[in-house]
Amino acid sequence: MPDHTGGPARPGTRRRGTTLLRRPARAVRRGLSQLLCAVAGLGLGLLAPLVTGGPQVDAGRVAGVLFTLGFGVISLVSIIYSVLFLVVQFSASTFTPRLGLFRDEPVVWRTFAFTVGLFVFCITAGLAIGSRESVSTAVPSVAVVLTLVALALMRTLQMKAFDSIQLGHSLSAITTRAHRLYDTLYVNPYTPAGAVPLPPVADAGAEVRWTGPPAVLQSVDVPALLGAARAGDSAVAFRAAPGTTLSEGTVVARVAGDGVPAPVLLGALTTGVERVFDQDPELPFRLLADIALRALSPAVNDPATAVEALDHLEALLIRLAGRDLDVGRFHDSTGRARVSVPVPAWDRYVRTAVDDVLFAATGSPMTLRRTRDLLRALAERAPAERRAVVLDRLRWVERTGGETYPLVWTDGAGRPDGTGRTNGTGTEPDGPSGTRTRGTPR
Numbered sequence: 091m092p093d094h095t096g097g098p099a100r101p102g103t104r105r106r107g108t109t110l111l112r113r114p115a116r117a118v119r120r121g122l123s124q125l126l127c128a129v130a131g132l133g134l135g136l137l138a139p140l141v142t143g144g145p146q147v148d149a150g151r152v153a154g155v156l157f158t159l160g161f162g163v164i165s166l167v168s169i170i171y172s173v174l175f176l177v178v179q180f181s182a183s184t185f186t187p188r189l190g191l192f193r194d195e196p197v198v199w200r201t202f203a204f205t206v207g208l209f210v211f212c213i214t215a216g217l218a219i220g221s222r223e224s225v226s227t228a229v230p231s232v233a234v235v236l237t238l239v240a241l242a243l244m245r246t247l248q249m250k251a252f253d254s255i256q257l258g259h260s261l262s263a264i265t266t267r268a269h270r271l272y273d274t275l276y277v278n279p280y281t282p283a284g285a286v287p288l289p290p291v292a293d294a295g296a297e298v299r300w301t302g303p304p305a306v307l308q309s310v311d312v313p314a315l316l317g318a319a320r321a322g323d324s325a326v327a328f329r330a331a332p333g334t335t336l337s338e339g340t341v342v343a344r345v346a347g348d349g350v351p352a353p354v355l356l357g358a359l360t361t362g363v364e365r366v367f368d369q370d371p372e373l374p375f376r377l378l379a380d381i382a383l384r385a386l387s388p389a390v391n392d393p394a395t396a397v398e399a400l401d402h403l404e405a406l407l408i409r410l411a412g413r414d415l416d417v418g419r420f421h422d423s424t425g426r427a428r429v430s431v432p433v434p435a436w437d438r439y440v441r442t443a444v445d446d447v448l449f450a451a452t453g454s455p456m457t458l459r460r461t462r463d464l465l466r467a468l469a470e471r472a473p474a475e476r477r478a479v480v481l482d483r484l485r486w487v488e489r490t491g492g493e494t495y496p497l498v499w500t501d502g503a504g505r506p507d508g509t510g511r512t513n514g515t516g517t518e519p520d521g522p523s524g525t526r527t528r529g530t531p532r
Contacts, residue, residue: 120199127207135214138229139222146224153216155230159237160212167205170244174198177251181260186380188364191263192254201243208236257395261378265402267367268374269409275371275433276413282475295327295346298355300336305361307334307342309369312420312429314358315350319428322349331432333370336361372434375442378403386450386457393454396447400457403443404464410439411472437479440468444483455495462487 178192192198212233219225253259307330319326324347330336343355365373378399385395418433434442444461451457465484469477491499 120203123199123203124206127203128210131207131210132214134232135211136218138211138215138232139218139225141226141228143226143228145227147227147230149219149222149225152225152230153219156212156216156219156233159233160209160216163205163212163237163240164209166244167202170247171202174247174251177255181254184255184384185257185260186377186384188380189260189264189377190364191260191267192250195250197243197246197250201240201247204243205240208240211236257398261381261398261402264374264377265405268371268406271367271371271374272406272409272413275417276410276415278414280412280414280473280476282473295325295344297341298343298345298352300330300338300340300342300356302336302338302361304335304337306363306365307332307336307359308362308366309360310431311358311360312431315355315429316420316422318350318354318358319347320422320424320426323347324349325427326350326355326429328429328431331434332368333365333372372438372442374406375403375439378406379443379447382447382457383450386447386454393451393457396451396454396457397460400447400460400464403447404467407439407443407464407468408471410436411468411476415439436476440479440483448483448487452490452494455491455498458487458491458495459499462491 174192181189181192215229215233219229309332310328315326318324324345326343326345328343329341330343334340336342342359345352345355365376367373382396382399382403384390385392385399415433415436418431419427420429420431422428444465447457448461451461462484465480465487469480469484472480
């Protein structure tokens with residue numbers, strides 16, 4: 091990534107975010123894990139009966155045990171996955187349908203892959219025994235050990251399922267993934283000199299439009315595009331960010347030069363039916379805000395849940411308040427900017443986290459007070475250049491809370507900037523736009 095003073099990056103230096111913006115291989119890994127486990131089970135099932143050393147047992151009884159274990163494990167897995175489907179449905183209806191944390195847990199697919207391999211092993215070994223009179227005790231021993239491992243994985247899977255329907259675990263899981271993403275993406279501290287976003291690397295050029303059915307842009311294979319752009323002496327400026335829904339005719343990017351044809355650019359995109367965490371830093375805010383909004387709906391009316399969601403929103407906003415967020419430019423090995431991808435700015439994060447919840451919270455003094463505390467804490471911790479968007483919302487909350495709930499609304503902090511100082515007239519000092527705001531009840 092370039093430095094934010096406008097100077098070119100040095101050739102050969104590590105670019106921020108380049109390692110992050112790669113095509114995720116999660117779906118490939120899932121399919122490969124199941125295939126590898128099945129192949130391993132097949133190979134082990136063919137080789138195990140060939141072992142002749144050690145004590146021998148009756149082959150017919152061993153074959154019966156193998157068939158029983160194989161079909162028994164598959165039946166148990168079918169039952170457990172049926173129960174887990176109900177758990178996922180409950181979690182989606184209680185929190186938000188966009189929350190797919192449990193479905194993406196590695197243990198879910200590893201358990202399925204392992205049980206497939208165990209089934210293949212048991213059936214293959216049972217058939218490979220054939221008409222033998224006896225086999226080594228190693229065959230049933232291996233089957234029993236593998237079955238115990240499968241049961242341990244199933245228990246872990248059940249514990250994960252139970253955790254996924256707990257509010258605290260779900261909120262913590264979202265926050266943990268967000269921290270991991272932000273610590274990788276936003277590595278430099280915020281400096282006022284870098285407050286002005288740099289322009290895209292290709293303001294003019296040929297437009298590349300989406301031609302397929304509606305889909306969500308999940309990730310961009312930036313390293314592949316960097317190589318193609320350098321080879322063709324071109325630059326690519328994306329207009330659609332990860333997390334955007336692409337409709338037919340949507341402008342995906344502009345390409346300056348002829349080195350990156352549209353098929354190559356579109357082939358570097360990963361799309362799907364929903365947003366994912368990989369390259370979508372705004373998604374954690376959207377999920378937490380959705381949980382708060384659902385909790386504040388008349389059908390649920392659970393302001394305590396909204397308050398817990400606001401706790402995690404505050405933690406994420408404070409984490410980003412002091413970091414440089416302009417990380418969307420990528421350079422090749424010569425230091426020339428070749429690819430730019432839109433990333434959310436500070437105002438966008440604040441709006442996504444707070445705006446919808448503000449209006450929904452007007453019917454709940456508990457949630458409105460917690461929102462005020464969030465904004466006050468953010469105004470204290472955010473750099474001065476980033477406080478305007480926070481103070482505007484804080485003044486609205488103070489005014490709305492004072493007018494709607496005069497009996498319970500207290501102004502313990504005084505001034506909306508969290509300093510505890512007023513101008514002595516009962517009104518707040520001038521806001522960032524120069525207008526005066528009405529004071530809150532004492």
